Amino acid sequence: MTVIDVRRLRKSYGDVRAVRDVSFAVERGEIFGILGRNGAGKTTTVECVAGLARRDGGAISVLGRDPQDGDPALRERVGVQLQSGALPDKLRVGEAIDLFASFYRAPADRVELLDLLGLADVRDRPFDALSGGQRQRLSIALALVGRPEVAILDELTTGLDPAARRATWELIGEIRARGVTIVLVTHFMEEAERLCDRVALIDGGRVVAVDTPAGLTARAAREQRIRFRPDRPVDPALLRALAPVSSVEALGGGELVLGGGDGLLFALVTTLAEMGVEPLELRLEQASLEDAFLALTADGPPASAAAEAGAPSRAEAVA
Numbered sequence: 439m440t441v442i443d444v445r446r447l448r449k450s451y452g453d454v455r456a457v458r459d460v461s462f463a464v465e466r467g468e469i470f471g472i473l474g475r476n477g478a479g480k481t482t483t484v485e486c487v488a489g490l491a492r493r494d495g496g497a498i499s500v501l502g503r504d505p506q507d508g509d510p511a512l513r514e515r516v517g518v519q520l521q522s523g524a525l526p527d528k529l530r531v532g533e534a535i536d537l538f539a540s541f542y543r544a545p546a547d548r549v550e551l552l553d554l555l556g557l558a559d560v561r562d563r564p565f566d567a568l569s570g571g572q573r574q575r576l577s578i579a580l581a582l583v584g585r586p587e588v589a590i591l592d593e594l595t596t597g598l599d600p601a602a603r604r605a606t607w608e609l610i611g612e613i614r615a616r617g618v619t620i621v622l623v624t625h626f627m628e629e630a631e632r633l634c635d636r637v638a639l640i641d642g643g644r645v646v647a648v649d650t651p652a653g654l655t656a657r658a659a660r661e662q663r664i665r666f667r668p669d670r671p672v673d674p675a676l677l678r679a680l681a682p683v684s685s686v687e688a689l690g691g692g693e694l695v696l697g698g699g700d701g702l703l704f705a706l707v708t709t710l711a712e713m714g715v716e717p718l719e720l721r722l723e724q725a726s727l728e729d730a731f732l733a734l735t736a737d738g739p740p741a742s743a744a745a746e747a748g749a750p751s752r753a754e755a756v757a
């Protein structure tokens with residue numbers, strides 16, 4: 439079931455065309471990522487979805503309603519955590535939760551929410567005495583206090599250290615397990631790869647692709663590459679003669695890098711075994727979501743490469 443449907447969204451701020459053409463649909467129970475570089479139009483898009491900004495064109499449906507209508511029933515069903523979610527310095531964690539809970543008719547159990555977010559121990563601490571990770575978790579708690587069906591989370595792990603980031607990712611998984619549909623704005627590839635079922639890649643105010651992280655990565659799939667160091671010298675010409683091998687590069691320290699297509703690894707290890715050569719420090723390199731990101735967005739290869747990946751049919755790609 440489609441929970442959020444965005445069609446040909448447009449939004450400008452004066453002369454700045456923040457969102458030119460954005461379309462995507464989010465299904466119930468998904469973690470849906472909105473990925474793009476700084477200024478791509480991600481926040482503007484989710485502000486329109488959350489009903490916090492008025493669009494110039496296009497259509498948006500959230501749980502079957504237009505967020506722009508200001509329907510209070512819809513506001514209760516959508517939790518929003520936006521980037522600039524600063525609170526008054528002296529407001530305590532528990533007070534902030536109570537205050538936000540008072541906006542809803544049937545708020546979440548506050549003790550359970552504080553436990554879930556790992557904030558029970560700091561409930562009496564004022565906002566200005568919280569660590570970055572605690573502030574971030576508090577802002578997620580405030581987005582969830584109304585027991586929303588949809589949570590919109592913007593840049594939720596920006597500024598967190600790796601451990602806090604990982605803990606936050608686990609938390610998002612738990613929130614989804616409770617049946618909440620999550621829209622996650624991010625510019626971290628790893629975050630999108632780990633958490634999101636599908637991702638809309640936005641660039642210059644347009645959607646350039648909507649796919650699973652694996653599907654996006656496959657679009658950028660270059661040939662496989664294998665690096666290794668043979669335990670004794672190998673004639674590169676012998677490797678070059680193998681069917682899947684398209685290139686052999688000799689690096690310093692005796693290291694070799696082979697490029698090629700399907701069956702590359704099998705052909706290499708069987709041939710080396712026949713020669714009685716052991717490959718040391720063998721590594722298989724594959725395309726990553728970051729390769730896909732660079733290939734599909736502005737600073738990547740020229741338009742022709744993106745065209746092969748289906749980018750020019752931008753809006754159609756998600757229709």
Ligand SMILES: Nc1ncnc2c1ncn2[C@@H]1O[C@H](COP(=O)(O)OP(=O)(O)OP(=O)(O)O)[C@@H](O)[C@H]1O
Nearest residue numbers: 451454456474475476477478479480481482483625
């Ligand atoms: N209130 C505003 N007034 C004027 N311009 C704005 C406003 N909000 C956003 N913009 C501009 O619109 C464009 C898109 O901004 P937006 O914040 O949506 O991008 P973003 O992808 O979320 O970027 P970031 O990752 O840096 O947050 C940018 O050029 C930005 O400067």
